[in-house]
Amino acid sequence: MSRILLVDDDTQLLRALRINLSARGYDVLTAADGGTALTLAARTPPDLVIIDLGLPDLDGVTVVEGLRGWTRTPIIVLSAREAEAAKVAALDAGADDYVTKPFGMDELLARVRAALRRATAHDAGPAALTTRDFTVDLAARRVTTAAGAEIRLTPTEWHLLEILARHPGKLVGHRHLLHEVWGPAYDTETNYLRVHFANLRRKLEPDSAAPRYIRTEPGLGYRLTPD
Amino acid sequence: MSRILLVDDDTQLLRALRINLSARGYDVLTAADGGTALTLAARTPPDLVIIDLGLPDLDGVTVVEGLRGWTRTPIIVLSAREAEAAKVAALDAGADDYVTKPFGMDELLARVRAALRRATAHDAGPAALTTRDFTVDLAARRVTTAAGAEIRLTPTEWHLLEILARHPGKLVGHRHLLHEVWGPAYDTETNYLRVHFANLRRKLEPDSAAPRYIRTEPGLGYRLTPD
DNA sequence: GTACGGCGTGAAGAACGCGTCAAGATCACC
DNA sequence: GGTGATCTTGACGCGTTCTTCACGCCGTAC
Numbered sequence: 292m293s294r295i296l297l298v299d300d301d302t303q304l305l306r307a308l309r310i311n312l313s314a315r316g317y318d319v320l321t322a323a324d325g326g327t328a329l330t331l332a333a334r335t336p337p338d339l340v341i342i343d344l345g346l347p348d349l350d351g352v353t354v355v356e357g358l359r360g361w362t363r364t365p366i367i368v369l370s371a372r373e374a375e376a377a378k379v380a381a382l383d384a385g386a387d388d389y390v391t392k393p394f395g396m397d398e399l400l401a402r403v404r405a406a407l408r409r410a411t412a413h414d415a416g417p418a419a420l421t422t423r424d425f426t427v428d429l430a431a432r433r434v435t436t437a438a439g440a441e442i443r444l445t446p447t448e449w450h451l452l453e454i455l456a457r458h459p460g461k462l463v464g465h466r467h468l469l470h471e472v473w474g475p476a477y478d479t480e481t482n483y484l485r486v487h488f489a490n491l492r493r494k495l496e497p498d499s500a501a502p503r504y505i506r507t508e509p510g511l512g513y514r515l516t517p518d
Numbered sequence: 519m520s521r522i523l524l525v526d527d528d529t530q531l532l533r534a535l536r537i538n539l540s541a542r543g544y545d546v547l548t549a550a551d552g553g554t555a556l557t558l559a560a561r562t563p564p565d566l567v568i569i570d571l572g573l574p575d576l577d578g579v580t581v582v583e584g585l586r587g588w589t590r591t592p593i594i595v596l597s598a599r600e601a602e603a604a605k606v607a608a609l610d611a612g613a614d615d616y617v618t619k620p621f622g623m624d625e626l627l628a629r630v631r632a633a634l635r636r637a638t639a640h641d642a643g644p645a646a647l648t649t650r651d652f653t654v655d656l657a658a659r660r661v662t663t664a665a666g667a668e669i670r671l672t673p674t675e676w677h678l679l680e681i682l683a684r685h686p687g688k689l690v691g692h693r694h695l696l697h698e699v700w701g702p703a704y705d706t707e708t709n710y711l712r713v714h715f716a717n718l719r720r721k722l723e724p725d726s727a728a729p730r731y732i733r734t735e736p737g738l739g740y741r742l743t744p745d
Numbered sequence: 746g747t748a749c750g751g752c753g754t755g756a757a758g759a760a761c762g763c764g765t766c767a768a769g770a771t772c773a774c775c
Numbered sequence: 776g777g778t779g780a781t782c783t784t785g786a787c788g789c790g791t792t793c794t795t796c797a798c799g800c801c802g803t804a805c
Binding site: 672673674707709710713714736737 | 780781782783784785791792
Binding site for chain 1: 791792793794795796802
């Protein structure tokens with residue numbers, strides 16, 4: 292799991308945080324002042340740093356700058372200071388987030404999750420919808436077969452598929468589809484939907500006569516079922 | 519500069535934010551409800567989203583989930599709700615930050631800077647893109663053949679190629695390309711794209727009649743496929 | 746049984762987007 | 776002030792895509 296470096300001279304708070312973070316499965320390192328924080332971070336690089344602004348030796352902002360000199364590890368700053376200038380200074384020094392004391396533990400944990408998610412999202416796959424027979428890559432705007440071959444779609448076909456793919460499993464009404472693709476003036480042209488979905492099925496469905504993914508809800512609309 | 523999508527039904531606040539952000543050189547889009555926010559974001563992808571939780575049509579968290587279905591654009595949530603549960607829900611839905619109203623403008627701007635800084639440092643991507651026939655060196659602004667000979671590109675050609683190379687494999691829309699190279703006033707001049715991409719293909723593609731790397735997606739845009 | 750509405754097909758012409766070429770216009774550089 | 780490169784603009788042919796219509800099928804209602 293992720294390693295978190297905790298920097299604070301308030302032993303009470305340090306203890307509380309350590310317990311809560313450890314309980315969530317995080318690997319926790321602690322430092323009571325800025326100097327040891329910097330050397331510790333250099334020796335065993337953490338995945339995230341939580342740092343209090345009020346340290347005995349260095350200013351918290353200085354520590355943030357020190358870290359930012361060589362790493363982009365997420366940094367969450369804790370502080371009792373409400374002053375806006377302090378927040379701006381810390382954020383501009385390179386901090387990712389600024390939490391004012393007193394804070395709720397759940398909130399801090401959520402912010403920790405958000406920061407870590409961002410940092411690791413790097414390696415995560417692209418936003419896509421996958422079925423047994425094809426993959427809809429929404430980010431790249433591309434559809435590929437399970438084997439990896441590209442499926443060519445016309446603009447209208449893609450547009451329709453995109454709308455369904457953004458609401459997987461959900462029913463999308465005729466009006467919504469027509470509105471989105473053709474505009475408000477085409478609310479009644481359900482003909483268009485039939486023609487284009489027929490073409491889509493021919494390209495995507497293994498057996499377009501018995502659609503498995505692009506389902507018709509008679510009188511209502513269409514639905515894309517991932518599996 | 520960066521494009522920011524602002525979602526709020528409070529016209530007062532919307533106006534204040536728009537003015538402040540525009541003054542900092544950001545390109546600001548606005549939406550008054552969740553539905554238009556989602557379609558707007560899909561049509562012209564923003565670099566950052568600021569969204570109020572209390573919207574007339576959809577719950578803010580729903581909008582965050584809708585965006586996270588296909589993009590990792592930073593999202594800053596605004597809300598009058600102090601409740602910790604609301605913060606946790608929004609952050610876990612994929613939001614990057616949560617700011618409680620009333621907030622200081624300077625703080626929000628600092629958080630915007632922090633979010634954008636992260637995202638662009640992140641997106642920097644690879645410094646070069648290599649195919650079997652040529653190499654695009656983004657750092658050196660140079661294109662060379664596989665043999666190492668330099669390929670001379672005009673400024674416009676380079677600009678177009680650079681945009682494609684920064685999003686390898688992804689479809690880049692007409693509007694995005696025109697916006698980036700010629701500015702907002704040239705949204706409909708797809709003619710330019712055809713001419714310049716034809717020239718690019720003549721210089722890069724082994725057989726410009728059957729393009730292998732610079733692919734056309736009719737009606738949508740272009741795509742650079744490394745192999 | 747029959748009429749009807751909704752759906753899926755197929756095929757036609759119209760409309761559109763694309764690549765190409767070539768001729769000015771513009772710009773940078775000498 | 777001239778020269779070459781680059782960008783803009785318009786026109787053309789071609790292939791693709793969209794629209795439109797007609798037809799057959801299948802349920803349900805009567």
